[in-house]
Amino acid sequence: xxxxxxxxxxxxxxxxxxxxxxxxxxxxxxxxxxxxxxxxxxxxxxxxxxxxxxxxxxxxxxxxxxxxxxxxxxxxxxxxxxxxxxxxxxxxxxxxxxxxxxxxxxxxxxxxxxxxxxxxxxxxxxxxxxxxxxxxxxxxxxxxxxxxxxxxxxxxxxxxxxxxxxxxxxxxxxxxxxxxxxxxxxxxxxxxxxxxxxxxxxxxxxxxxxxxxxxxxxxxxxxxxxxxxxxxxxxxxxxxxxxxxxxxxxxxxxxxxxxxxxxxxx
Amino acid sequence: xxxxxxxxxxxxxxxxxxxxxxxxxxxxxxxxxxxxxxxxxxxxxxxxxxxxxxxxxxxxxxxxxxxxxxxxxxxxxxxxxxxxxxxxxxxxxxxxxxxxxxxxxxxxxxxxxxxxxxxxxxxxxxxxxxxxxxxxxxxxxxxxxxxxxxxxxxxxxxxxxxxxxxxxxxxxxxxxxxxxxxxx
Numbered sequence: 001x002x003x004x005x006x007x008x009x010x011x012x013x014x015x016x017x018x019x020x021x022x023x024x025x026x027x028x029x030x031x032x033x034x035x036x037x038x039x040x041x042x043x044x045x046x047x048x049x050x051x052x053x054x055x056x057x058x059x060x061x062x063x064x065x066x067x068x069x070x071x072x073x074x075x076x077x078x079x080x081x082x083x084x085x086x087x088x089x090x091x092x093x094x095x096x097x098x099x100x101x102x103x104x105x106x107x108x109x110x111x112x113x114x115x116x117x118x119x120x121x122x123x124x125x126x127x128x129x130x131x132x133x134x135x136x137x138x139x140x141x142x143x144x145x146x147x148x149x150x151x152x153x154x155x156x157x158x159x160x161x162x163x164x165x166x167x168x169x170x171x172x173x174x175x176x177x178x179x180x181x182x183x184x185x186x187x188x189x190x191x192x193x194x195x196x197x198x199x200x201x202x203x204x205x206x207x208x209x210x211x212x213x214x215x216x217x218x219x220x221x222x223x224x225x226x227x228x229x230x231x232x233x234x235x236x237x238x239x240x241x242x243x244x245x246x247x248x249x250x251x252x253x254x255x256x257x258x259x260x261x262x263x264x265x266x
Numbered sequence: 267x268x269x270x271x272x273x274x275x276x277x278x279x280x281x282x283x284x285x286x287x288x289x290x291x292x293x294x295x296x297x298x299x300x301x302x303x304x305x306x307x308x309x310x311x312x313x314x315x316x317x318x319x320x321x322x323x324x325x326x327x328x329x330x331x332x333x334x335x336x337x338x339x340x341x342x343x344x345x346x347x348x349x350x351x352x353x354x355x356x357x358x359x360x361x362x363x364x365x366x367x368x369x370x371x372x373x374x375x376x377x378x379x380x381x382x383x384x385x386x387x388x389x390x391x392x393x394x395x396x397x398x399x400x401x402x403x404x405x406x407x408x409x410x411x412x413x414x415x416x417x418x419x420x421x422x423x424x425x426x427x428x429x430x431x432x433x434x435x436x437x438x439x440x441x442x443x444x445x446x447x448x449x450x
Binding site for chain 2: 017038058060068130196
């Protein structure tokens with residue numbers, strides 16, 4: 001690999017888009033070539049100052065109000081029952097004829113209900129994230145200082161939002177706010193991955209239909225990883241608290257942040 | 267323009283429409299950097315939403331909605347704004363710019379002093395330097411910052427994936443050169 005080939009691939013290296021063999025070749029080149037190693041530092045520095053210092057121009061409140069007012073109002077979705085009725089009615093009829101099928105039918109219904117409840121949890125998490133994004137002032141405390149954000153929640157919630165990850169260069173902390181997850185108050189921690197906001201919702205876990213199947217291990221916790229409407233979502237429960245991590249960053253990055261947060265819960 | 271949105275609003279809310287409003291800030295930011303002023307940026311964002319609503323059926327579920335909206339915004343900008351400019355940008359990023367090629371011309375940044383200067387760049391200087399670049403250069407840098415993949419950025423820019431890589435490298439090289447003027 002020569003210097004020109006190396007330089008053109010530096011960004012791909014930073015974005016983790018290189019195949020392992022190419023990545024190894026490039027790292028070998030950077031170890032041997034001082035100029036390219038310096039260019040690597042410069043590219044990282046340029047990305048860093050662009051991400052952290054380039055002025056952002058969000059839409060004005062007036063623009064958002066105009067768009068929100070004129071955009072289609074949410075339609076009332078069909079009741080969930082109506083969606084299942086097509087197959088549930090014949091199933092009930094069959095069950096009446098053959099009682100032996102009843103346990104299987106019961107199990108199927110329970111599975112469907114659990115899946116629907118799980119989907120509700122994911123939908124709620126995505127909606128909470130979207131509410132935060134469209135809000136003109138999403139953060140009630142805007143600070144990257146963990147020891148300013150964490151105490152801010154005291155007195156605003158009826159639980160202590162146990163989060164130990166203070167943020168780092170890859171996932172800087174942006175601030176916090178109090179929101180809602182379904183019927184309960186939630187601590188909202190906002191992190192970022194480059195320009196992508198990442199919401200971490202922390203709330204009381206009791207009484208919610210936590211998924212028990214299809215979980216993956218992320219550090220010391222068992223979590224549900226899924227996607228909805230283009231957003232990646234990771235849900236897990238630890239003790240009395242529930243955690244929902246939502247963002248449009250790729251699944252790998254979100255899992256990386258989840259593992260950092262979960263690491264403090266071992 | 268808002269009235270045009272209202273006419274479309276009789277349709278029930280789709281998944282696309284319900285999510286699209288979450289990207290107002292990101293769209294407005296790109297629009298602001300493309301048009302250079304607040305009024306045109308707001309008009310561009312509104313026109314983007316009008317066009318998105320018309321073309322909603324063309325969106326492929328499961329793909330990146332934000333990238334799709336960026337594509338509409340960029341195409342709208344090209345069709346409505348860029349050609350109105352009195353002084354269009356000279357030269358594209360695909361043309362050969364000797365000042366942006368190769369490694370030899372980046373020597374100014376290879377010393378610790380120059381790197382230290384870069385670290386002292388403030389936001390206003392960064393914005394000013396970015397605004398001196400061509401529309402395409404600004405766009406590819408901003409799309410990269412927004413986290414779009416090269417394939418998604420290629421969709422926005424209407425070019426090959428490989429072209430995005432070279433355009434981005436040249437755009438950043440140009441930006442570094444422009445920042446040299448501010449880094450004092």
